[in-house]
Amino acid sequence: MxxxxxxxxxxxxxxRVRFGEETIADSKQAIVVHERGHLPVYYFPEADIRTDLLTQTSHxxxxxxxxxxxxxxxxxxxxTSENAVWRYRDPIPGSDGEGLKGYYAFYWDRVDHWYEEEEEIFVHPRDPYKRVDAIASARHIRIVLDGEVLADSRRPVIVFETGVPVRYYLPKEDVREELLTATDHATSCPYKGDAVYWSVNAGGRTHENVVWxxxxxIPEIPKIAGLLSxxxxxxxxxVDGEREPEPQWHRSALDFFNASEIRADGVTTP
Incomplete structure (x- = not known):
């Protein structure tokens, strides 16, 4: 096949997409493009784009x-936002991308704001093939690094997120906070919100940004508020006394459409 x-x-x-106090794209006919090894991308029909605010470049x-x-x-x-927009004026005939003719896409971080309905969204489009479930559990979770026990809990909230390793969120009381040092590292997730980080001091070494x-x-996933992972x-x-194997996961929704292409690439966001 x-x-x-x-x-x-x-x-x-x-x-909707906004830049410089202008709505650059406003569409109820957008498409989501999934491409192997990439995050989802919104493409907008030309009729829903302020093409009068665009200037073609040599790029x-x-x-x-x-x-x-x-x-x-x-x-x-x-x-001005340079090379912020692209399109495939004449996609390869018969290719997977042939349906992109007449559509435009935007670099996420080269515009000011993105909205789905009336909610502002961040980082990238929410993937319709992705699900995030936060489930309270009684499993026994123990976290060890360099021979030192960092956490021991029987009341985790387990987050099952499509395409990402299972994550265990633990109450602070079950984590040895004296081994943690807050850092200025931060990330954002369109499915969970804004994360803060800690480094771990274990085995005589500092392990940067291991905990978040x-x-x-965001309101859709309140169960993980204030827990550490x-x-x-x-x-x-x-987990329940048995060490978990090294995590394996997918990077792209297309890996689910093509089951023979299961990958284990190193994704660094939680």
């Missing part, structure tokens, strides 16, 4: 699954 490299899905969500790229991409800068509100927490997660791939995790 031929493997699919690009998948196009229509989304029923109302999507171009080539994708063997879609074709040649043409780039545009945005000029709005007295500001979502102090104020560890990178499974950087510590030893014991």
């Amino acid at each position: 031929t493997k699919q490299h690009v998948r196009l899905d229509r989304t029923p969500r109302w999507i 171009s790229t080539y994708c063997p699954f879609k074709g040649d991409a043409t780039y545009y800068s945005i000029q709005a509100g007295g500001r 927490s979502y102090p104020s997660p 560890f990178y499974n791939e950087r510590v030893e995790v014991y």
